[in-house]
Amino acid sequence: MSRLVVAADFGGTNLRSALVNEAGDVVERIDRSTPAEASPDAILREILQLFRDIVARAPAPPVSAALGVPGLIDADQGMVILAPNVAGFRNLVLTAPIEEQLGIPVFIENDASAAALGEFRFGAGRGTRHLLHATLGTGIGGGIVIDGRLYRGARGLAGEIGHVIIDPAGPRCNCGSRGCLESMVSGVAFAERARRVLATGSSPLLQEIVGARDPSAADLQAAAEAGDKTCEAEIRHGGHLLGLGLGSLVNVLNPEAITLSGGLLNMGDMLLGPMKESMHSIAYGPASGTIVRISSLGDEAGLLGAAAVAFERVE
Ligand SMILES: [Zn+2]
Missing domain, CATH: 3.30.420.40 (ATPase, nucleotide binding domain)
Structure with missing residues (x-):
């Protein structure tokens, strides 16, 4: 059976999460609106809930998770330095609390970098x-x-x-x-x-x-x-x-x-x-x-980008 990862894509309007397999199929997906004015604590709670909900739908434990964030990130620290379009996303350590909850490795990536890896692995950049x-x-x-x-x-x-x-x-x-x-x-x-x-x-x-x-x-x-x-x-x-x-x-x-x-x-x-x-x-x-x-990835480009990061990081 194909391995699964958790992919998440955080933008100014939507918080999305999905379970994605190695072929790039989105097997489960949850979309929620980004809280309009949120404190870092509130947005972190929202994100943890989103991860709990998507993982609960997994038929087998996912091997890793990755989040694409529109802004400057410090991937080594698992931290969002600044995301101008998402309220509450500033100097926010994201990966440690999610890892603690899910018990799997969690990574973050700038959304455009993730999109590049998504195209490379699943989209127009294949080959x-x-x-x-x-x-x-x-x-x-x-x-x-x-x-x-x-x-x-x-x-x-x-x-x-x-x-x-x-x-x-x-x-x-x-x-x-x-x-x-x-x-x-x-x-x-x-x-x-x-x-x-x-x-x-x-x-x-x-x-x-x-x-x-x-x-x-x-x-x-x-x-x-x-x-x-x-x-x-x-x-x-x-x-x-x-x-x-x-x-x-x-x-x-x-x-x-x-x-x-x-x-x-x-x-x-x-x-x-x-x-x-x-x-x-x-x-x-x-x-x-x-x-x-x-x-060629359309609406799923962000999620597949994060999924590509999640797979790359554990290879
Ligand atoms: Zn400039």
């Missing part, structure tokens, strides 16, 4: 040995697999590809720098581009779509798809910049493939066309052969 994964959503994250193992760096912080600088005169990023990929091409950055288009009055169509609301990346996309050239140019320019960032990383790492996931992929070829073009235009030597693949 590679060297992989770069980028999550293109509200923010931009990433993970690096080298020679079949997740690359964590000296302090477990590797893979922060959203903070590669592509324009030193660009907008201020959450990290304090200017012109990071995340401040120029993320969901938040595209919403800001939409705001700028509205401010110039150059897109009546976007104005009509947005009305009195605050614009989003999806509004920019909707206007572009309805034929608005200004909005389309914003998305294409974003794609071009994304390609410069990812292409630079490809030149450093020489992965066999780049896998992509996240909500911005809804923009389709309008984003990905210019991205691939600029990525390949700056590719140096062997890096020019890198393949771009779209994640």
Whole structure:
């Protein structure tokens, strides 16, 4: 019988947990909403309960557990240093109390790093040995697999590809720098581009779509798809910049493939066309052969990422 692990995925809106087998099948799953305003104690209680409930459904004892967390983590200490989108997640030691309760090894990982390992093991990165994964959503994250193992760096912080600088005169990023990929091409950055288009009055169509609301990346996309050239140019320019960032990383790492996931992929070829073009235009030597693949894991990407970490850690 296939071994089982416990996988958990903690985001700003949902706390999810699952039992996953070695083939990457989610055999049981529990989704709950993230408590809106929680103290570290309250959120830890919530998490312990979630783990108790999922383990109670296991037909055989799981071999390990892993949690993906959107933020800075210290994997060795089993601690979340900072997770800006999850209330109560700051300097919180997570693994020790869960281990005590479950009696199995428990690990934490940054969610984008976990997603990279998930793609490598179960998704679009299968069959590679060297992989770069980028999550293109509200923010931009990433993970690096080298020679079949997740690359964590000296302090477990590797893979922060959203903070590669592509324009030193660009907008201020959450990290304090200017012109990071995340401040120029993320969901938040595209919403800001939409705001700028509205401010110039150059897109009546976007104005009509947005009305009195605050614009989003999806509004920019909707206007572009309805034929608005200004909005389309914003998305294409974003794609071009994304390609410069990812292409630079490809030149450093020489992965066999780049896998992509996240909500911005809804923009389709309008984003990905210019991205691939600029990525390949700056590719140096062997890096020019890198393949771009779209994640096949969908809604389960976070859970399968954590599951991949749980399996890797006990191998
Ligand atoms: Zn940054």
